[in-house]
Amino acid sequence: MIHNYNITQDLLNILESVMDPEIPVLNVVDLGVIRDVVVDGKDITIKLTPTYSGCPAMDVIGDDLERAFTALGYTTHIQLIMSPPWTTDWITDRGRKALEDYGIAAPLEESADKDVLLNEKKLVKCTNCGSKNTKLVSQFGSTACKAMFQCEDCLEPFDYFKCLK
Amino acid sequence: MKQPIKELNPKFLESTQNKEHLINYLLGVADNYLILGQRLGELCGHGPNLEPDIALTNISLDMLGQVRSFYQYIAQLRGDKSTEDDIAFLRKEREYKNVLLLEQPNTDFGYVIVRQFFFDVYNKMFLNALQQSADETLRALAFKGIKEASYHERFSGDWLKRLGDGTEESRSRVQEAVNDLWIYTDELFQTTTADDAMIEAGVAPDMSAFRDTYYEKVKELLTIATLDIPEVAYFQKGGKEGLHSEHMGFILTEMQYMQRAYPDSKW
Numbered sequence: 001m002i003h004n005y006n007i008t009q010d011l012l013n014i015l016e017s018v019m020d021p022e023i024p025v026l027n028v029v030d031l032g033v034i035r036d037v038v039v040d041g042k043d044i045t046i047k048l049t050p051t052y053s054g055c056p057a058m059d060v061i062g063d064d065l066e067r068a069f070t071a072l073g074y075t076t077h078i079q080l081i082m083s084p085p086w087t088t089d090w091i092t093d094r095g096r097k098a099l100e101d102y103g104i105a106a107p108l109e110e111s112a113d114k115d116v117l118l119n120e121k122k123l124v125k126c127t128n129c130g131s132k133n134t135k136l137v138s139q140f141g142s143t144a145c146k147a148m149f150q151c152e153d154c155l156e157p158f159d160y161f162k163c164l165k
Numbered sequence: 166m167k168q169p170i171k172e173l174n175p176k177f178l179e180s181t182q183n184k185e186h187l188i189n190y191l192l193g194v195a196d197n198y199l200i201l202g203q204r205l206g207e208l209c210g211h212g213p214n215l216e217p218d219i220a221l222t223n224i225s226l227d228m229l230g231q232v233r234s235f236y237q238y239i240a241q242l243r244g245d246k247s248t249e250d251d252i253a254f255l256r257k258e259r260e261y262k263n264v265l266l267l268e269q270p271n272t273d274f275g276y277v278i279v280r281q282f283f284f285d286v287y288n289k290m291f292l293n294a295l296q297q298s299a300d301e302t303l304r305a306l307a308f309k310g311i312k313e314a315s316y317h318e319r320f321s322g323d324w325l326k327r328l329g330d331g332t333e334e335s336r337s338r339v340q341e342a343v344n345d346l347w348i349y350t351d352e353l354f355q356t357t358t359a360d361d362a363m364i365e366a367g368v369a370p371d372m373s374a375f376r377d378t379y380y381e382k383v384k385e386l387l388t389i390a391t392l393d394i395p396e397v398a399y400f401q402k403g404g405k406e407g408l409h410s411e412h413m414g415f416i417l418t419e420m421q422y423m424q425r426a427y428p429d430s431k432w
Contacts, residue, residue: 050230052226052227052230052313053227053230053231053233053234053309053310053313054226054227054228054229054230054231054233055226055230056226082234082302082305082306082309083301083304083305083308084305084308085305085308085309085312118319137216138215138216138219138220139220139316139319139320140216140219140220140223140224140320141219141223142219144223144226144227164312165312
C-alpha cells in the first residue's frame with residue numbers, strides 16, 4: 001500500500017515520530033495503520049486501522065498521536081476505520097527492515113506463512129545469522145502478532161511477525 | 166470480503182423495534198466473546214506450561230478485542246451515553262445473553278480445550294457466514310474476526326487430538342470433559358426472537374442451517390482423537406435468554422469488581 005497523505009512534511013515527521021509501543025523501532029506510518037490524515041486549520045483527524053482486534057497497543061497509539069499533535073496546538077480526533085481490515089502487507093519496506101534489524105523476522109507471503117506455522121516448513125530466516133534452518137517453538141508469542149522461533153544453527157531464539165491477510 | 170446476501174434498507178434502523186432486536190442480537194453474539202475471554206483470562210499465569218499459557222491468554226485477548234468492537238457498535242446504536250465499559254461491566258446476570266457452554270469453569274486443561282474447541286468450530290462457521298450480513302459493520306467485524314478464529318480452531322483442535330490420543334490419563338480426562346460439555350453444544354444453534362428478526366432481515370446468518378455440518382466436523386475430530394461421541398437425549402439451554410448456570414454469578418463478581426467498587430473508574 002502506498003502511503004500518500006496530503007499533509008506537510010512537518011506533520012508527516014510528527015506522525016513518523018509515533019512508535020508502536022510494543023515494537024519501538026516501527027513507527028505508525030511504517031506499520032501501515034494510518035489510513036488518512038485530514039487537516040482543517042488547527043483541527044486534525046487521523047484515521048486509524050487497528051491491527052489485531054484485541055491489541056492493547058492500539059489504544060496507546062491513539063493516545064500518543066493525540067498527545068503529539070495536541071502539543072503543537074492541534075485539536076486531534078482519532079477515528080477508527082475497521083474496513084478494509086489491516087494486513088501485514090501494509091507494513092512498508094522500511095518497516096520490514098526495521099523489524100529485521102530489531103530481531104523480529106518480517107512476515108512471509110501468505111502461503112509460505114501457512115507452511116511455516118502449520119506444516120513446520122523451514123522458511124523463516126534467523127534474524128541473527130540468516131540461516132533458514134529454523135524451527136517453530138510456539139504458534140503464539142509474546143504479543144498477538146508474533147510466533148516464537150529458534151534457529152537450529154546459531155540457536156538464537158527470535159520472534160516471527162505472523163502474516164495477516 | 167464476501168458480497169452481502171441483500172443490502173439493508175437504509176430505513177431499517179429507524180424502527181425502534183428493529184433497533185432493539187439488533188441490539189439484543191448483538192449482545193447474544195458479543196457476550197459469548199466476553200465470557201469466554203474472561204474465563205481464558207483466569208488462566209493467565211496458570212496454564213499447564215508456558216506455551217498453552219501464552220496461547221490461551223492470546224486467544225482471550227482476541228475475544229476481548231472482538232467484544233469491544235461489538236459493544237462499541239451497540240453503544241453507537243443506542244445513541245445514549247452508554248459506553249463499551251458500561252455494557253461489559255454494569256449489567257446484571259440476567260441481562261447477559263452468552264451461551265451456557267462458555268461460562269463453564271476451567272475444571273482442568275481438558276475442559277478448557279474441549280470448551281474452546283466446541284466454540285471455535287462454531288465461531289469459525291458463524292464468522293464465515295456473517296461476512297454476508299446485510300449490515301456493513303458486521304461484515305467488517307466478521308472479516309476481521311475470522312482470521313483469528315481459524316488460528317484458534319487450529320490450536321484447540323490440535324490439543325484435542327494430542328490429549329485424546331495421548332496417555333490413558335489424558336484420554337480419560339478429556340473424554341470426561343467431552344461428556345460433560347456435550348449437552349451445552351446445541352444451544353449454539355438456538356435462536357431468540359431478536360435473532361429470528363435479524364435472520365429475517367438478512368443481518369444475521371441462520372445458524373440452524375449449519376447445525377449438521379457443525380456436528381459432522383466435531384465428530385470427525387473426536388474420532389481422530391480416538392474419543393467416544395456422547396449420546397444424549399437432552400440438551401441444556403437458557404443462557405441466551407439470560408438464565409445462567411450457577412457459575413455465572415462468580416464470573417461477574419470477579420469481572421465487575423473494579424467498576425462496582427470504584428464506579429466510573431478509568432485506566
